[in-house]
Amino acid sequence: MPKNGTGLTGKSFAVLRKDLLCEFRTRYAVNAIVLFGITTLTVVSFSVGQQSLAPEVYSAIFWIIIFFSAMSGLAHVFIREEETKTAMVLRLTADPTPVYLGKLGYNVLLLALLEAIIAPLFFILTDARLESPALFIVVLILGMIGLAGATTLIAAIISKAGVKGALFAVLSFPILLPLLIGLINATSKAFATGEVYFSAASSELQLLVSYGVIMITASLLLFEYVWEG
Amino acid sequence: MIWKILLFVLMVWVIVAAFIFPAPQQVIGEASRIFYFHIPQAWVAVVAYIVSMVASIRYLKSGAMVNDDRARVAAALGLMFSILAMITGSIFAKVTWHSFWNWDPRETSILILLLIYGAYFALRTAVIGDERRARLAAVYAVFAFLTVPFLLFVVPRVLPSLHPSDSIVDASGRFTMSWQTAAVFFPSLIAFTGLFAWIYTIRLRLCTAERLRNEEMEA
Amino acid sequence: MYRLDAQNVKKTFGPRIVLRDVSLSLGIGDSLAVTGPNGSGKTTLLRILAGLTLPSRGTVDFFHEDRKLGRSEMRRLVSYIGPELALYDSLTAAENLRFFAVLRGITLDRGLIGKIMEMVGLGGREDDFYHAYSSGMKQRLKYAVALLNDPVFLLLDEPTANLDKDGKIVVSGIISRQKERGVLIVATNEKEEYGFAEKRYRLDG
Numbered sequence: 065m066p067k068n069g070t071g072l073t074g075k076s077f078a079v080l081r082k083d084l085l086c087e088f089r090t091r092y093a094v095n096a097i098v099l100f101g102i103t104t105l106t107v108v109s110f111s112v113g114q115q116s117l118a119p120e121v122y123s124a125i126f127w128i129i130i131f132f133s134a135m136s137g138l139a140h141v142f143i144r145e146e147e148t149k150t151a152m153v154l155r156l157t158a159d160p161t162p163v164y165l166g167k168l169g170y171n172v173l174l175l176a177l178l179e180a181i182i183a184p185l186f187f188i189l190t191d192a193r194l195e196s197p198a199l200f201i202v203v204l205i206l207g208m209i210g211l212a213g214a215t216t217l218i219a220a221i222i223s224k225a226g227v228k229g230a231l232f233a234v235l236s237f238p239i240l241l242p243l244l245i246g247l248i249n250a251t252s253k254a255f256a257t258g259e260v261y262f263s264a265a266s267s268e269l270q271l272l273v274s275y276g277v278i279m280i281t282a283s284l285l286l287f288e289y290v291w292e293g
Numbered sequence: 294m295i296w297k298i299l300l301f302v303l304m305v306w307v308i309v310a311a312f313i314f315p316a317p318q319q320v321i322g323e324a325s326r327i328f329y330f331h332i333p334q335a336w337v338a339v340v341a342y343i344v345s346m347v348a349s350i351r352y353l354k355s356g357a358m359v360n361d362d363r364a365r366v367a368a369a370l371g372l373m374f375s376i377l378a379m380i381t382g383s384i385f386a387k388v389t390w391h392s393f394w395n396w397d398p399r400e401t402s403i404l405i406l407l408l409i410y411g412a413y414f415a416l417r418t419a420v421i422g423d424e425r426r427a428r429l430a431a432v433y434a435v436f437a438f439l440t441v442p443f444l445l446f447v448v449p450r451v452l453p454s455l456h457p458s459d460s461i462v463d464a465s466g467r468f469t470m471s472w473q474t475a476a477v478f479f480p481s482l483i484a485f486t487g488l489f490a491w492i493y494t495i496r497l498r499l500c501t502a503e504r505l506r507n508e509e510m511e512a
Numbered sequence: 513m514y515r516l517d518a519q520n521v522k523k524t525f526g527p528r529i530v531l532r533d534v535s536l537s538l539g540i541g542d543s544l545a546v547t548g549p550n551g552s553g554k555t556t557l558l559r560i561l562a563g564l565t566l567p568s569r570g571t572v573d574f575f576h577e578d579r580k581l582g583r584s585e586m587r588r589l590v591s592y593i594g595p596e597l598a599l600y601d602s603l604t605a606a607e608n609l610r611f612f613a614v615l616r617g618i619t620l621d622r623g624l625i626g627k628i629m630e631m632v633g634l635g636g637r638e639d640d641f642y643h644a645y646s647s648g649m650k651q652r653l654k655y656a657v658a659l660l661n662d663p664v665f666l667l668l669d670e671p672t673a674n675l676d677k678d679g680k681i682v683v684s685g686i687i688s689r690q691k692e693r694g695v696l697i698v699a700t701n702e703k704e705e706y707g708f709a710e711k712r713y714r715l716d717g
Contacts, residue, residue, distance in 0.1 A: 218433075221416070221432060224425060225416065227419050234415050235412045235416060238437060239409075239440050241401070286432050289432050
């Protein structure tokens, strides 16, 4: 913990800790996102079973599961504030940047949990093979940062909309598409052959890293316009 | 007035010459004529988005509602031209490569642009309150624009491309269009851009007038 | 030293005009009661002044010695309480206080939390969950949170809502103190609350 507990880092951690504490006590978003992931994975396993599919197909299926699970749970961090009317006092008290960073951190952790549960189960319930674990883990990490980085701002936007419905997925998908393309390609390389290390996936990795950096930076700049008023 | 006449003449020239002059790309043949229409449409779709994004940034900085009008009108036109570009592109794809859709990077980009426009309008209808709607839509427009550099530069390195790459400038950077092709292509580019500018101006005037009238009625 | 300046504030919700051309100017020691029937825009006006809602037209600015203050600075000086505002149900009172204190740049230890709770008459109840509080207790905790930053501008919408006799005494104390040291704006329908402020701004329906 930082010594100056009330600087930007301290405030961001406070927001993160508050959200984790609330989530731990209610378990709403975690349940939604993990159950959705497991359900979808079960459906996939049931229909595809032990058939042998191409690595690209497994890769696509994996990220489809992660994407839709993310859509079912990542907006919660802002929607809950609006629905329980706590957003008001938060807006009065806090500057936008620590709020964004705290909630970004929360979404990253939520995705980490999701991936940590779904990834091992994926290899158990399907015939997918993992030839390059190191590459896969790197992609998982970049994936969670990229997904959270792009969608946290959008979650803030839709929390202010009247009718939410599928709006979160509709707004997120076009922005996430380049990320998903990179993730699916890189992952299919990780599934495919063992000799393939990071060099073969270098263009994808560059895409993933730059995506995360750009999305988070832009979100930081734009967030205050969503937050105020 | 004179501009409208010039625009009309230019457009007629483009449409006629596109079919009378020799086809631009010998390898692909007659189907490549669509190049005179498809590329300017895609170009306008991107220009419209840039106009929308710039207006959105100005709205966020100044709060003047006229910028929201500009963003919205430009986006509506961008949506229309994206649809046109996708249709002409798909027709060409079917004729040349025998399938309407291939996930080629440029095709993907125009699809994403279309989805962004769709999402933009979906967001607008879902938000209550004029200022809030203008603000959230503006933030989304700017944020979504960030995917464009990815689509233009990074994705093509990751996905294999079907688009002919030597239509305008070849590998060594020399201009490859024949004078006949250039004589139709560049006027087409100008004509479509002019068309966009003209419709945009009319719609913007209409939009702003409506908004001002609503404000008058409330006062 | 500090001033709040609202010029020609107008707020519309679609076709409905809720606030029409409101202008105010308040400085240290000023107190204002905003009154009017239900739906006259009292809450809306207070929320616009607090920075929670954007006006449709007009401006609201805070000044320190003639220098206009930015949003961050303004946030440090302003506190608002209203019936529609809520604290975190899944946190205890102490956790709520500590959280908002950190966001305000203040670190609270158990001792300080205890003292704050005593001040609003909630002594000993800091480890109870907010959702378990009665509405009167919730109102008192809202005051505790609102006073964390010792605000120059205190905006109260229905200040004694849900409060019993003791609660009202606590609030009177808070209000007297605020009137001496800062600016007080109260929105109310209750005649007994009119007396909290010296000036009155009437909003028609």
